Amino acid sequence: MTSDNRLERLRAISQMVKDKELAKLRTLAQARDETHDRVQRLMQPVALVQDPALFAARQLHAKWALEQRIRLNRTLAQQTARLIEQRAKAARSLGKAEIVTNLCRQNQI
Numbered sequence: 001m002t003s004d005n006r007l008e009r010l011r012a013i014s015q016m017v018k019d020k021e022l023a024k025l026r027t028l029a030q031a032r033d034e035t036h037d038r039v040q041r042l043m044q045p046v047a048l049v050q051d052p053a054l055f056a057a058r059q060l061h062a063k064w065a066l067e068q069r070i071r072l073n074r075t076l077a078q079q080t081a082r083l084i085e086q087r088a089k090a091a092r093s094l095g096k097a098e099i100v101t102n103l104c105r106q107n108q109i
Helices: 003-042 052-106
Strands: none
Touching: 003 052
16 A cells, blocks of 8 residues: 555545544534523523412422523533533544645645
8 A cells, every 4th residue: 555545544534533523513512502592491580470379389380490400500511511522622633634634735645
């Protein structure tokens, strides 16, 4: 196998790795955005009412919503941490792919 063939194979592999890392980044970002939207929906204000039964039901709902926000905020923090890690991986794979592409251009492959 010639060095040109090796370099071309390396370029193809680096492009596949880059595409995989970017796809994973998009997936993680979408999941994080969906969780963020869910937290925001749970933060909608509830109007006060005069009816004691309806007020009690709304209080129970507010307690449930608070518990859900706490759980979702924990999930959101974990998703954000994974997203930050994946951004770094995607940036490295993008840089590596660019380097190999530039090498191929220099060798006119």
